[in-house]
Amino acid sequence: MGASTENGGSSASANSKLAEADQLKQEANTAFKEKHWAKAVAGYTRALEANPDSAILYANRAAAHIRLENFGSAIEDGTKAVELDPNYIKGYFRRADANFAFGKAHLALADFRRAAKASPRDPDLRKKLAACEKEVKRLKFEEALAAPEAEYVPAWQQVDLASMTIEDNYKGPSMEGSATDGYTLTLEFIMAMIESFRKQQKIHRRFAFQIVMEAQSALQALPTLVDIPIEDDAHFTVCGDIHGQFYDLLNIFEMNGFPSESNPYLFNGDFVDRGSFSVEVILTLFAFKLLYPDSLHLARGNHESKSMNLIYGFDGEVKAKYTDTMVDLFRETFCWLPLAHVLNKRVFVVHGGLFARDGVKLEDLRKVDRFREPPEEGLMCEALWSDPQPSDGRAPSKRGIGVAFGPDVTRDFLTTNSLDLVVRSHEVKDEGYAIDHNGYCITVFSAPNYVDQMGNKGAFIRFTGKDMTPQFTTYDAVPHPEIRPMAYANPFLGSMLGM
Structure with a gap:
């Protein structure tokens, strides 16, 4: 009887924690929709204290961190989300978003591809994958074209001010x-x-x-x-x-x-x-x-x-x-x-x-x-x-x-x-x-x-x-x-x- 009561109490406590986490998540979601990003981060953090095993909460907090330009924290949260649930697509999605915004398109690409493979009909995901692929190709092309340092010609040496004629129809300010x-x-x-x-x-x-x-x-x-x-x-x-x-x-x-x-x-x-x-x-x-x-x-x-x-x-x-x-x-x-x-x-x-x-x-x-x-x-x-x-x-x-x-x-x-x-x-x-x-x-x-x-x-x-x-x-x-x-x-x- 005592053991049953103890188990029942433990289950009730767990349910109470989950209910608390859900309420805090809803409040944080509202803050996010209202573009109160810091308030959203704080809300998701409190929700995670009540339910630390939620991949969804980590992914949501990652989205708020991205809006605040806290890309390191967003990458960490996206990583935690996929560790908790390797099949949770938004975890990869958020980590990819953060890496792309941080200028690491090559890291973002692997996550976008994984997410797109699992959700091939998502139009937003397809657009982001295409944009990331384009950026990676551009970076590779730019790297291939880069001249050796000894051959680099500074931009100021490529500018000929004397050849820039002030046209007669120019009506703006003049020195x-x-x-x-x-x-x-x-x-x-x-x-x-x-x-x-x-x-x-x-x-x-x-x-x-x-x-x-x-x-x-x-x-x-x-x-x-x-x-x-x-x-x-x-x-x-x-x-x-x-x-x-x-x-x-x-x-x-x-x-x-x-x-x-x-x-x-x-x-x-x-x-x-x-x-x-x-x-x-x-x-x-x-x-x-x-x-x-x-x-x-x-x-x-x-x-x-x-x-x-x-x-x-x-x-x-x-x-x-x-x-x-x-x-x-x-x-x-x-x-x-x-x-x-x-x-x-x-x-x-x-x-x-x-x-x-x-x-x-x-x-x-x-x-x-x-x-x-x-x-x-x-x-x-x-x-x-x-x-x-x-x-x-x-x-x-x-x-x-x-x-x-x-x-x-x-x-x-x-x-x-x-x-x-x-x-x-x-x-x-x-x-x-x-x-x-x-x-x-x-x-x-x-x-x-x-x-x-x-x-x-x-x-x-x-x-x-x-x-x-x-x-x-x-x-x-x-x-x-x-x-x-x-x-x-x-x-x-x-x-x-x-x-």
Whole structure:
């Protein structure tokens, strides 16, 4: 009798747990449908605590992680789903989605093929398989055509500005000068260019190429780690990710003033991709960099890279608005962007975050050879990809690259380098910024309502030289023309990310 009661109690408890997990799953599903991705992840996590053997819950959580760009976590969840149920097609599907979005099409292909074999009539799956096969073929073709390093001709050497005639029917803004004597960039030209961009008009390719080529020369002259002094009575503004949201960039300038010698800025990476006005953003920032080289500073983000630009839209946008040669010119120019800045010897500013080992000094960063595509490990990779975590120590990154670093890591880095604060970007925040690690690590993200669906505010930080205390300004997104984010990206990726 006692044993029967015990078994009955155990069964009732198990049923109760399953019912709890199902209720939590339904709540998480609702959050997912409403595009509250972080809330969905938290809900699926609670459901898994009640039912840790559910392949469905892991696959669902993987889908939410993908929307948050936590591709490492999504791959782990997809793997766990297929371990629990090798016949569960969505587990392979989700892992493939995450690998494709992470730029690992060759890994995604095997999972897409396995899923398609088990479910051959699924139209969405067939489209994704075809897109992945096409991408793998393109990568192999590109690899086969790649010239040996000794034979490589830089894009800037392939550009002949003198041959780019300004046609008589061109009505857009023009730089001062002439084709014979050369053209000079002025503030008047920049402001006219911005107004043309606002009306969705292009500038002539002659001027666009000149801006990028001159920006490359200016960036080459900079060190990998840039020191920026700020006078006691001066101010300095730091902005985070812009991601091709040109009209929100203009809103920042309308609120805080255009860049000038008395109104300096640092834009902390990820100028391009996602938003469909990335060309307008980067040409505007490069132009101001040329006009005010000591007052407009640019740092490299993880999206200033070939692999990200191929996937998330910048390559396609540049080709649509200009030429393939300009794509190559941007790639080379991005490789010369500095990796980090130090403000007034007190504030360390980097796109991603800190490092996988203790004791990293500023001198170590100064020695990094940055003219390359980002590697998958090491200081350069971590500077571009890492994120803070609430607990001490380090952990594998939810992104699948870089590292998650805790408050103790931040304290150690600041103490080692006699610094006061770390400022980084790289992550969407509801209020546009977040203060972590007992106030020693700040995230600033300047693209409000990211990809037209996150609902977040944007923010920028203003410092004054005397005390270097951060002051935050937050703002909502402003209207933009009816061109959706990811309009120039792989259509498969846009559908996968809910756009």
